[in-house]
Amino acid sequence: MSIILYELKSVRSARVRWTLLELDLPFESIEGREVFSHPGLRAIHPLAKVPAIRDDGRPLYESAAICNWLADSHPERGLIPAAGTWGRALHDQWVAFTLSELEAPLWHSARNTFLYPEAERVPAVFEQNDREAKRALGVFEAHLAGRTWLVEERFSVTDIFAGYALHWATRRELTAGLPHLEAYLDRLLARPHCPYGRS
Numbered sequence: 001m002s003i004i005l006y007e008l009k010s011v012r013s014a015r016v017r018w019t020l021l022e023l024d025l026p027f028e029s030i031e032g033r034e035v036f037s038h039p040g041l042r043a044i045h046p047l048a049k050v051p052a053i054r055d056d057g058r059p060l061y062e063s064a065a066i067c068n069w070l071a072d073s074h075p076e077r078g079l080i081p082a083a084g085t086w087g088r089a090l091h092d093q094w095v096a097f098t099l100s101e102l103e104a105p106l107w108h109s110a111r112n113t114f115l116y117p118e119a120e121r122v123p124a125v126f127e128q129n130d131r132e133a134k135r136a137l138g139v140f141e142a143h144l145a146g147r148t149w150l151v152e153e154r155f156s157v158t159d160i161f162a163g164y165a166l167h168w169a170t171r172r173e174l175t176a177g178l179p180h181l182e183a184y185l186d187r188l189l190a191r192p193h194c195p196y197g198r199s
């Protein structure tokens with residue numbers, strides 16, 4: 001078994017790195033700014049984005065698809081509820097909610113902060129995006145009141161996945177006044193394999 005991970009340590013590939021570490025799977029890392037022009041990455045991802053993996057020669061991209069695949073293909077580690085269970089439906093719900101309601105506005109703001117050419121940036125989007133992100137954060141806050149983890153009261157890849165976007169929201173200072181969410185992030189970031197910390 002061989003896994004190659006194309007990554008840049010502080011971005012969404014951190015989800016895949018953390019999943020691999022929790023599963024205790026060995027992997028080769030191709031990391032750094034040069035990753036975007038690496039022929040290995042370009043052969044996998046049509047937009048040359050990270051994360052991407054090659055698992056026993058098979059190419060896969062999109063952080064949700066990769067994390068789910070890795071956890072599903074090692075069911076003995078118990079990192080993801082099994083397909084066809086209610087726990088899995090909840091996992092899918094939180095992944096979709098994270099991507100569409102929280103990560104989309106955060107990413108749109110990021111693009112308008114440092115990715116688009118300066119002349120194309122639209123500062124007006126920040127307020128709208130922060131408002132949308134805060135609505136989503138309020139949903140996490142309400143769900144986490146009285147809960148330790150997102151699904152089935154045990155740590156799972158759902159927490160790895162959503163946790164990355166929640167941590168991203170702290171970097172935009174959007175989590176003030178959300179004590180359950182802040183406490184959850186403290187629990188998450190204290191885990192030994194968490195690849196990032198409070199900034």
Ligand SMILES: N[C@@H](CCC(=O)N[C@@H](CS)C(=O)NCC(=O)O)C(=O)O
Pocket residue numbers: 011012013047048049050051061062063064
């Ligand atoms: N939805 C994708 C997002 C991938 C993505 O946009 N990755 C960024 C880093 S977080 C990237 O590679 N950006 C380089 C670029 O846009 O050219 C996922 O979750 O894997």
